[in-house]
Amino acid sequence: MADTQVRGLDATAVSAWLAAELPGATAPFEFELITAGGSILTYRVVDAAGRVVALRRPPMGTGLATAHDIDREWRILSALGPTTAVPVPACLVRCDDTSITDAPFYVMEFVAGLILRTPADAEAFDAAAGRRATDALLDTQIAFHILDLAAVGLADLGRHEGYVHRQLKRWKRQVEQADARPVPLIHELHSILSARVPPERARPALAHGDYRFDNVVLGADLTMAAVLDWELATTGDPIADFAWSMGYWADPGDECTWLTDSPTVVDVFPRRAEMIDTYRARTGFDLSDYPFYEAFSWWKQACVVEGVYARRLRGSHAGMAPARSVSAIAERVDAMLDRAHALVTALS
Numbered sequence: 001m002a003d004t005q006v007r008g009l010d011a012t013a014v015s016a017w018l019a020a021e022l023p024g025a026t027a028p029f030e031f032e033l034i035t036a037g038g039s040i041l042t043y044r045v046v047d048a049a050g051r052v053v054a055l056r057r058p059p060m061g062t063g064l065a066t067a068h069d070i071d072r073e074w075r076i077l078s079a080l081g082p083t084t085a086v087p088v089p090a091c092l093v094r095c096d097d098t099s100i101t102d103a104p105f106y107v108m109e110f111v112a113g114l115i116l117r118t119p120a121d122a123e124a125f126d127a128a129a130g131r132r133a134t135d136a137l138l139d140t141q142i143a144f145h146i147l148d149l150a151a152v153g154l155a156d157l158g159r160h161e162g163y164v165h166r167q168l169k170r171w172k173r174q175v176e177q178a179d180a181r182p183v184p185l186i187h188e189l190h191s192i193l194s195a196r197v198p199p200e201r202a203r204p205a206l207a208h209g210d211y212r213f214d215n216v217v218l219g220a221d222l223t224m225a226a227v228l229d230w231e232l233a234t235t236g237d238p239i240a241d242f243a244w245s246m247g248y249w250a251d252p253g254d255e256c257t258w259l260t261d262s263p264t265v266v267d268v269f270p271r272r273a274e275m276i277d278t279y280r281a282r283t284g285f286d287l288s289d290y291p292f293y294e295a296f297s298w299w300k301q302a303c304v305v306e307g308v309y310a311r312r313l314r315g316s317h318a319g320m321a322p323a324r325s326v327s328a329i330a331e332r333v334d335a336m337l338d339r340a341h342a343l344v345t346a347l348s
Contacts, residue, residue, distance in 0.1 A: 008041045008043075014029075014055075014105075015028060017095060017100050018047075027047065029046065029048075030046045039231060039232075040070060056105060058103050069231050070105070077230060085140075086140060086147070086227060094106035113217040113219050115216070115217055115218070116213040116263040118263055119262070130268025132222040133222045137216060141242065154235070172303070178307055178311075200239075205235070205236065205238035208233050209244070211227070215228050246294070248264075252267070256335045256339050295346075299337070302337045309326065312329060
């Protein structure tokens with residue numbers, strides 16, 4: 001039986017649209033909201049013949065207009081899929097008619113495989129498996145960091161210079177628009193970081209914006225099967241993009257982490273310092289300004305989580321079940337800002 005009540009979708013209207021527009025699809029359809037992530041909403045869709053696809057739509061109650069841009073994501077997937085070494089799901093069909101389900105959406109291939117979200121997902125790994133998964137993650141990021149953007153039609157995806165300045169402006173504005181509470185340290189650190197942005201030492205690249213284990217799918221052999229969640233991607237500084245990814249790479253004993261249960265704490269994975277050294281060796285990039293990018297990343301993550309706090313105050317969960325108390329989210333923001341402040345102080 002087709003679903004009649006699906007959060008974020010008019011299942012009846014979407015089912016009719018899929019039956020008419022998705023080649024080879026057979027009604028009825030079953031929809032499941034995938035409960036990983038909290039930005040673009042993703043649904044696992046199964047038709048009557050058992051074919052599985054994924055449907056993506058913007059979240060309900062978004063903040064910045066461009067923060068969950070499915071048009072951008074569709075364009076990037078379409079560009080990367082056919083000709084590059086960056087594996088992504090195949091684009092199938094899209095709908096821009098918002099009368100169907102109050103928002104545009106698109107359908108892509110559902111890539112089955114392993115997504116590492118918690119230490120339990122890697123508990124069966126030995127050292128060799130940990131290394132294969134790590135190399136898959138790192139080498140794929142390097143692949144899109146050295147991609148010829150003009151050759152794949154993405155040279156005009158975003159401005160080529162001033163990536164960190166743009167990010168500083170964007171996320172400060174996000175906090176100001178949310179206006180959830182006074183957070184003076186966000187503004188203090190913004191001023192310090194803005195005055196200390198280093199020159200960009202690598203050519204502009206495709207910056208994913210949120211690259212980590214739980215935004216990729218690993219195949220049975222632990223090679224990369226697909227990179228997901230491109231809605232924040234732009235043209236930017238690859239070193240800043242890599243530093244952001246390393247914010248998610250928790251080491252055992254870290255007092256403050258971006259993820260509450262990061263898979264990378266399992267001892268089969270290398271430590272963060274080794275990851276940085278490996279990225280430096282494999283890219284040849286000058287990482288002499290890496291400490292700045294680390295401090296900036298902690299500030300930016302604090303701004304992101306402050307936005308989550310503001311949405312929770314308004315009662316919005318972006319389609320997801322609440323994971324923690326509202327006050328605990330604010331405490332995490334404060335801890336991240338303290339970490340950013342300590343890193344900025346160490347730059348002096």
